[in-house]
Amino acid sequence: MKYTKTAFVLLILCTMGLWFQSCKTAETAAKEKTAEVQPQDKKAAAQKTEPQKVMEKSPEDEEYSRSTSALSGTAVTFDEFQRDKTTILAIIQDLDKSMKNRDYGLWRSYLTPESISYWSNKFNLQVIATKLPKKGLTLRTLGDYFSHVFIPSRMDRKVSEIRYISPTDVKAVEVDGNKDIIYYEFEKINGRWLVKLPIL
Structure with missing residues (x-):
């Protein structure tokens, strides 16, 4: 199968575009996952560092x-x-x-x-x-x-x-x-x- 120079360049660009898009999608998914987990992690960390309140006796x-x-x-x-x-x-x-x-x-x-x-x-x-x-x-x-x-x-x-x-x-x-x-x-x-x- 013969490709013209222009077709070959287009094929390469499409392939790179698909690869770039898949990378971008994976990166977005990772960020979303981090965003979902982070507030809970922060909350847990805050609970760990917050001093326990001791009830003082009269x-x-x-x-x-x-x-x-x-x-x-x-x-x-x-x-x-x-x-x-x-x-x-x-x-x-x-x-x-x-x-x-x-x-x-x-x-x-x-x-x-x-x-x-x-x-x-x-x-x-x-x-x-x-x-x-x-x-x-x-x-x-x-x-x-x-x-x-x-x-x-x-x-x-x-x-x-x-x-x-x-x-x-x-x-x-x-x-x-x-x-x-x-x-x-x-x-x-x-x-x-x-x-x-x-x-x-």
């Missing part, structure tokens, strides 16, 4: 966590914690009054029966007397314990939080940085919070 929630950290599960609800704390701090205010006024009767009314029995024992009073900073004191009664042990160790102390040991056993503390200074222990007996004095 001061009340943080205190509740500190106060109930020794308990397992939800043994004490937030509302129960609030009620117990309010009751215990009110009792401590009464104890402060009893110390300032030297009101032994008011103080004694807040003690657990076990505490009254233990610190009415003369042997225990003699032992604690030897550990007091003021030497030569003789403790004979629970009233002596109130005057010479309880008042000096707790007068004007700033108790601000409580710590559960169990749902019916609580320590009242002053928070000093990361440290808790324990001033009182309370025990719930027949629905009433009472002061549990430390024993030897």
Whole structure:
């Protein structure tokens, strides 16, 4: 088959045109595919780089966590914690009054029966007397314990939080940085919070 010079040139140009068109079509398709994928990739990348938002606890929630950290599960609800704390701090205010006024009767009314029995024992009073900073004191009664042990160790102390040991056993503390200074222990007996004095 013979081609004229002009026909041959046309054939070459057509072939190049078809090739150029197919390249252009492939390039357009690749761009379209990239355009489709890119927004999703950008979104995914943005999600990866965006910092996770952490829910911040309120001061009340943080205190509740500190106060109930020794308990397992939800043994004490937030509302129960609030009620117990309010009751215990009110009792401590009464104890402060009893110390300032030297009101032994008011103080004694807040003690657990076990505490009254233990610190009415003369042997225990003699032992604690030897550990007091003021030497030569003789403790004979629970009233002596109130005057010479309880008042000096707790007068004007700033108790601000409580710590559960169990749902019916609580320590009242002053928070000093990361440290808790324990001033009182309370025990719930027949629905009433009472002061549990430390024993030897």
